[in-house]
Amino acid sequence: MATAPRTPRLASPSRTDDGGERRQYFATLTRERPDIALCRATTVVARAIDEELTGARLTVAQHLVLKMLDAVGACSQQELSEQLRIDRSVMVGCIDGLESSGLVVRERHPRDRRAYAVTMTEVGSRALAEAEAGIAPMMDRVFAALTAEERDTLIRLTRKLLAVQPGG
Amino acid sequence: MATAPRTPRLASPSRTDDGGERRQYFATLTRERPDIALCRATTVVARAIDEELTGARLTVAQHLVLKMLDAVGACSQQELSEQLRIDRSVMVGCIDGLESSGLVVRERHPRDRRAYAVTMTEVGSRALAEAEAGIAPMMDRVFAALTAEERDTLIRLTRKLLAVQPGG
DNA sequence: TTGAGAACGTCTACGGAAAAACAATCTCCT
DNA sequence: AGGAGATTGTTTTTCCGTAGACGTTCTCAA
Secondary structure (H helix, E strand, O other): OOOOOOOOOOOOOOOOOOOOHHHHHHHHHHHHOHHHHHHHHHHHHHHHHHHHOOOOOOOHHHHHHHHHHHHHOOEOHHHHHHHHOOOHHHHHHHHHHHHHOOOEEEEEOOOOOOOEEEEEOHHHHHHHHHHHHHHHHHHHHHOOOOOHHHHHHHHHHHHHHHOOOOOO | OOOOOOOOOOOOOOOOOOOOHHHHHHHHHHHHOHHHHHHHHHHHHHHHHHHHOOOOOOOHHHHHHHHHHHHHOOEOHHHHHHHHOOOHHHHHHHHHHHHHOOOEEEEEOOOOOOOEEEEEOHHHHHHHHHHHHHHHHHHHHHOOOOOHHHHHHHHHHHHHHHOOOOOO
């Protein structure tokens, strides 16, 4: 799959000599374009996490929902959407899955009949504890290229980028 | 659009007191989950760039293609795909757009009739120069939350994450 | 009390990226 | 020379996230 190409592909028919830059241009690009580096790094991380999650019963979004419910108590879907940065329309299916698995229930809010009070069940609480136990090792694998200090730095910088948004 | 909510939404019907954590949970989350922080930061950056590019004649991908052609000379679509981390099937439409605008031409490779030799035209060269002039100011605006040094650090860390991939 | 406007949850439509399938062509091995 | 397998570009399909519209319900003001 990741085999190195056996032969040089294209002998620069229209410009100067090749010089090896051709097959390492990505390095040049990411050196001067932080946006591209950030975007591509996210793709790599997301792909690695998806791979780690093959066969898992919880998606990343569902895990985050349980995590937030555990931290702050029952929430409306709106609150979950805002804090987890997941669109409302996506949150619907996310909660659907959790509810059909019995990990949460949609109770009606006593004072606002528009909103639900998404509440974690005992089953959900146990599922969260189980999933949570696997997170730290997974992060260690996914971010293995970074030292603990570098990981903290990355968190600090990304949070700084996020702080420009309201509620960041 | 980004108006602050006027009233507390849900008075924690099933757990302990609220305590303000409810409306700032995102900060807590990103503090311990580098993957989420990275992913959400990318979304913010991508959105900011999309906003900057309203009315632009070049997409980000098309700009990168021109940039690479300028740096290394004529390329096959495969080479562009690999180095820019853009899927082959996406590259097709990307080059289609550039070609219909006259910025590149698809010449046949002399020794491999499967591949094209995507070549930048004079018009493309001028379009690249024009677009390139706007990049630095745009990056300054998009990454305004970071100092130049922090930006370099971010690049270094993301490149380290990317280095685990072949060809990174 | 009544009406205008906003918020919540839901559904649908659109667009962009990844995966799979395909024809044409190339490479390598015998 | 010939045939199996890989590679290039393309099309098609699928999936995910976003945006928009909608009904219900709430809030606020008259």
